[in-house]
Amino acid sequence: MNKVIVDAMGGDYAPLEVVLGASLARKEFGIDSILVGKKDKIRKILDEVGEDFEVVDARDMVTMEDKPVHAFRKKKNSSINVSMNLLKEKKGCAVVSAGNTGAVLTSSYFILGKIEGVVRPTQSAIIPTLSGFLVLVDAGANVDAKSSNLVEWAKMGKVFSKLVSGKEKIKIGLLNIGEEEEKGNDVTKEAYRLLKDAFPSEFEGNMEGKDFLTGKFDLCVADGFTGNIALKTLEGEASLFLNIIRGIFKKNIITNISWLLVGKEFKREFSKFDYEVYGGSPILGIDGVVIVAHGRSKRKAVKNAIKMAKELSDKGLIEKLRNEISH
Amino acid sequence: MNKVIVDAMGGDYAPLEVVLGASLARKEFGIDSILVGKKDKIRKILDEVGEDFEVVDARDMVTMEDKPVHAFRKKKNSSINVSMNLLKEKKGCAVVSAGNTGAVLTSSYFILGKIEGVVRPTQSAIIPTLSGFLVLVDAGANVDAKSSNLVEWAKMGKVFSKLVSGKEKIKIGLLNIGEEEEKGNDVTKEAYRLLKDAFPSEFEGNMEGKDFLTGKFDLCVADGFTGNIALKTLEGEASLFLNIIRGIFKKNIITNISWLLVGKEFKREFSKFDYEVYGGSPILGIDGVVIVAHGRSKRKAVKNAIKMAKELSDKGLIEKLRNEISH
Numbered sequence: 289m290n291k292v293i294v295d296a297m298g299g300d301y302a303p304l305e306v307v308l309g310a311s312l313a314r315k316e317f318g319i320d321s322i323l324v325g326k327k328d329k330i331r332k333i334l335d336e337v338g339e340d341f342e343v344v345d346a347r348d349m350v351t352m353e354d355k356p357v358h359a360f361r362k363k364k365n366s367s368i369n370v371s372m373n374l375l376k377e378k379k380g381c382a383v384v385s386a387g388n389t390g391a392v393l394t395s396s397y398f399i400l401g402k403i404e405g406v407v408r409p410t411q412s413a414i415i416p417t418l419s420g421f422l423v424l425v426d427a428g429a430n431v432d433a434k435s436s437n438l439v440e441w442a443k444m445g446k447v448f449s450k451l452v453s454g455k456e457k458i459k460i461g462l463l464n465i466g467e468e469e470e471k472g473n474d475v476t477k478e479a480y481r482l483l484k485d486a487f488p489s490e491f492e493g494n495m496e497g498k499d500f501l502t503g504k505f506d507l508c509v510a511d512g513f514t515g516n517i518a519l520k521t522l523e524g525e526a527s528l529f530l531n532i533i534r535g536i537f538k539k540n541i542i543t544n545i546s547w548l549l550v551g552k553e554f555k556r557e558f559s560k561f562d563y564e565v566y567g568g569s570p571i572l573g574i575d576g577v578v579i580v581a582h583g584r585s586k587r588k589a590v591k592n593a594i595k596m597a598k599e600l601s602d603k604g605l606i607e608k609l610r611n612e613i614s615h
Numbered sequence: 616m617n618k619v620i621v622d623a624m625g626g627d628y629a630p631l632e633v634v635l636g637a638s639l640a641r642k643e644f645g646i647d648s649i650l651v652g653k654k655d656k657i658r659k660i661l662d663e664v665g666e667d668f669e670v671v672d673a674r675d676m677v678t679m680e681d682k683p684v685h686a687f688r689k690k691k692n693s694s695i696n697v698s699m700n701l702l703k704e705k706k707g708c709a710v711v712s713a714g715n716t717g718a719v720l721t722s723s724y725f726i727l728g729k730i731e732g733v734v735r736p737t738q739s740a741i742i743p744t745l746s747g748f749l750v751l752v753d754a755g756a757n758v759d760a761k762s763s764n765l766v767e768w769a770k771m772g773k774v775f776s777k778l779v780s781g782k783e784k785i786k787i788g789l790l791n792i793g794e795e796e797e798k799g800n801d802v803t804k805e806a807y808r809l810l811k812d813a814f815p816s817e818f819e820g821n822m823e824g825k826d827f828l829t830g831k832f833d834l835c836v837a838d839g840f841t842g843n844i845a846l847k848t849l850e851g852e853a854s855l856f857l858n859i860i861r862g863i864f865k866k867n868i869i870t871n872i873s874w875l876l877v878g879k880e881f882k883r884e885f886s887k888f889d890y891e892v893y894g895g896s897p898i899l900g901i902d903g904v905v906i907v908a909h910g911r912s913k914r915k916a917v918k919n920a921i922k923m924a925k926e927l928s929d930k931g932l933i934e935k936l937r938n939e940i941s942h
Contacts, residue, residue, distance in 0.1 A: 353795075418855070428792055431800040465755055465843040468680075473758040473840050497844045498851025513800050514841050516792040517824045521848045524825025528745070529856050536880045543880060549873035553863045 291342070292597045293380035296325035297349060297367040298387025299585045306386065307333045309590020310341060316591065319598045322380050325367040346370035352583065356390035360398060368392055372399035375576045382577035382597035384568060386585040392578065393429050393571060400576040403606065405613040409573030410441040411512070411580060412448055413519055414566040419503030421566065423449040428516030429571070435479035438462070439486050440613075442509045444572035446490070447608045449507050451600065460487055461495030463510035463518065469493070475511065483509070497521075501561070526561055533558075567592030570600060572609065577601045618669070619924045620707035623652035624676060624694040625714025626912045633713065634660045636917020637668060643918065646925045649707050652694040673697035679910065683717035687725060695719055699726035702903045709904035709924035711895060713912040719905065720756050720898060727903040730933065732940040736900030737768040738839070738907060739775055740846055741893040746830030748893065750776040755843030756898070762806035765789070766813050767940075769836045771899035773817070774935045776834050778927065787814055788822030790837035790845065796820070802838065810836070824848075828888075853888055860885075894919030897927060899936065904928045 294310050296303040303325055310321040320341075323330050327345040334341060348363035359366060371383045372395045385392045393411065402409060413427035425445035430437065442460055449458050462479055464472040469480050471494060483491045495505050500522055510518065533554065537547040559565075567589040568581035577600045581593040621637050623630045630652055637648040647668075650657050654672040661668060675690035686693060698710045699722045712719045720738065729736060740754035752772035757764065769787055776785050789806055791799040796807050798821060810818045822832050827849055837845065860881065864874040886892075894916045895908035904927045908920040 355797075431792065463844060465758065465840055465847075470682075476840075496851075497847030497849070498854070500848060501852060501855050513792055513803075514844055517790060517841055517845055518848050520792075520824030521827060521845050522824070522852055524823075525828060525849060525852045526856075527825070528828050529853075532884050533860075536877055536884060539880060543877050546873040546876035549876075550863055550870050553866060553870060557859050557863060 289378055289381055291320045291322050291380045292594050293371045293374045293383045294321045294323055294590075294594065295367045295371045295383065295385035295387055296323040296330050297346070298385040299581065299583050301584075301586055302386065303329055304333055305586045306590050308337070308587040309585070310594060311337060311339050312587055312591040313594040317595050317598070319594055321594060322374065324371045324374065344370060344374060350388050350391045352388050354388055354391060356388070356394035359388065359391040360394045366391070368395045369399065372396055372576075372578075375578070376400055381601035382579065384579045384581060384590070384593045384597050386568070386581035386583055386590065386593070389428070389580055392580055396571055396574045396576065396578045400574050400578070403573055403575050403610050403613060406573040407440055408437050409571055410444060412445060412569045412572050413515075414563075414569045415500060415519065415522060416561045416563060416565065417501045417503045418560065420453065422500065422505055422508055423569075424508045424510065424515050424519060425572065426510065426512035426515050427519055427569070428512045430512040432513070433475060433511035435475050435482055438475070438479040438509050438511070439482045441572070442483060442487065442507065443612050444609055445507045445509065446487070447612050448570060448572060448600075448605065451603050451605060451608065453506065455506065458490055458506035459492045459504070460490045460507045460509065461492055461499065461505040463508050463514060464494035464496065467494050467496065479509070523563070530558065564589040565592060567594070567596055569596070570605065575606065577605055616705055616708055618647045618649045618707045619921050620698045620701045620710045621648045621650050621917075621921065622694045622698045622710065622712035622714055623650040623657050624673070625712040626908065626910050628913055629713065630656055631660055632913045633917050635664070635914040636912070637921060638664060638666050639914055639918040640921040644922050644925070646921055648921060649701065651698045651701065671697060671701060677715050677718045679715050681715055681718060683715070683721035686715065686718040687721045693718070695722045696726065699723055699903075699905075702905070703727055708928035709906065711906045711908060711917070711920045711924050713895070713908035713910055713917065713920070716755070716907055719907055723898055723901045723903065723905045727901050727905070729900055730902050730937050730940060733900040734767055735764050736898055737771060739772060739896045739899055740842075741779075741890075741896045742827060742846065742849060743888045743890060743892065744828045744830045745887065747780065749827065749832055749835055750896075751835045751837065751842050751846060752899065753837065753839035753842050754846055754896070755839045757839035759840070760802060760838035762802050762809055765802070765806040765836050765838070766809045768899070769810060769814065769834065770939050771936055772834045772836065773814070774939050775897060775899060775927075775932065778930050778932060778935065780833065782833065785817055785833035786819045786831070787817045787834045787836065788819055788826065788832035790835050790841060791821035791823065794821050794823065806836070850890070857885065891916040892919060894921070894923055896923070897932065902933065904932055
């Protein structure tokens with residue numbers, strides 16, 4: 289029950305990097321995992337690195353192209369479905385998967401079910417900022433949203449944000465196209481009023497795209513369409529800019545020398561924005577701790593996603609969400 | 616008729632930087648302007664710099680807080696309204712304003728009217744990319760959109776993009792949360808089909824947030840809510856990262872020396888992403904060339920916005936839009 293259930297077949301670098309991530313999580317944090325996937329492949333990697341983990345066989349492969357409901361129904365023995373079933377049977381405390389996000393959402397929804405009172409579960413995301421991190425709900429699970437959905441997600445996002453940051457009070461922003469209350473579309477205009485009522489001391493009003501990384505907000509509430517666009521825009525620009533910087537310093541002997549002088553500073557300043565430090569983020573509203581990790585996850589991201597899973601389970605995420613929703 | 620009509624009171628640094636921008640446009644490109652705003656203030660600046668421009672008095676001030684329709688109706692003699700009236704009377708060939716965007720949109724809509732056949736005019740934006748620039752429609756004028764609106768904006772955005780880039784054929788992308796045709800909400804799913812029919816050789820399918828800066832697309836089509844969020848997210852992250860880089864090199868004598876070695880490379884690589892190179896972008900669908908410049912515009916951005924205005928007028932933007940829409 290104390291182990292984290294890890295979908296060893298999920299993500300671009302599975303199973304190798306996932307297995308190595310689980311190995312790191314054990315070494316660095318003492319967190320044990322159950323590895324779910326093609327037993328022979330996983331055993332082979334474990335033998336090579338001289339490690340031993342509990343492995344549960346799952347033969348069906350869900351690809352990134354599979355439609356979620358199809359993957360759930362037709363690939364009963366996928367590593368995703370088998371992982372959810374293990375969690376349901378309390379063989380572990382949480383699930384981590386870097387696989388097809390839609391399939392993970394669907395499988396968790398049907399196998400684990402919703403926390404009582406939750407209308408629509410939400411995919412959260414952690415975005416590193418200048419001064420820590422920001423939690424985004426919804427990051428892409430719900431392409432349409434009513435204003436009441438946004439309030440529900442804000443409630444659950446708040447529980448998660450406080451649990452991870454340890455902050456007593458967080459700053460909530462509604463993603464919008466201007467700071468003024470009357471800005472935006474019908475959904476955001478109504479959501480503004482509802483959020484002001486629901487979080488009188490924590491709702492700070494509208495936030496704009498420029499406010500993501502400044503640390504001005506701890507929680508960003510948006511429909512999943514806009515949230516996903518913003519998230520991928522942030523990731524894409526960061527990755528492009530960092531590539532340009534790397535390219536400059538690698539260009540010739542002069543720029544190499546320059547790197548010797550400022551490399552440390554660059555690493556320190558830009559490591560703040562390394563998404564691998566968090567590794568993954570939970571689906572909120574499902575009756576179980578399920579962490580969705582980035583498809584590009586390598587061992588470091590997997591390791592930290594496992595840490596996140598254990599931490600959220602130990603700190604009672606689900607109980608806290610249940611309390612928040614029933615109030 | 617050959618002069619560009621410049622709202623001298625619009626933007627955070629008006630009137631000084633706007634007047635200096637007009638002065639630079641004349642010196643560097645030989646483009647003459649009519650300056651619209653508080654005559655005494657503008658004259659004083661002109662006297663100080665020893666320049667002479669045609670100045671048209673406009674006494675009402677529109678602030679960034681004014682509601683657009685209120686600004687239009689109650690501040691008849693604002694520099695925005697007076698500028699639009701001058702364009703209507705053909706006293707100049709185009710209008711440039713860095714003022715309240717909503718007020719500029721409203722004023723242009725009521726005074727100049729729409730091009731025949733246009734359902735909803737759209738605010739475009741130019742986003743600098745690795746290999747040139749991308750045109751975004753809609754950048755925030757229309758918070759809600761039907762799929763048919765997206766097709767109309769794509770048509771107008773295409774005319775603008777080709778006019779400025781000189782490209783024979785452009786690549787059109789639909790902003791969405793995944794590459795596959797079936798991704799997204801009801802509007803994008805339908806828009807995908809409509810765009811495929813309307814632009815068989817130019818529509819490249821869905822684009823994601825990570826594709827903005829890579830140069831993979833020339834034109835991005837989105838509803839104004841999502842488009843605006845993406846635009847401000849891109850601007851905010853670029854500005855934050857550039858500030859961090861500046862901070863690193865300014866830190867101490869060692870990092871100063873490093874700057875001497877790589878500063879030129881940094882300037883060359885990152886000047887690509889300087890929005891001031893374009894200065895502004897037109898409202899498409901209005902019967903007149905109206906360029907909206909960034910509120911933060913300083914002289915260089917104003918200068919380039921004036922250049923953009925003259926170029927679009929000379930190249931017959933409005934006629935080309937009329938042809939595209941009537942087909």
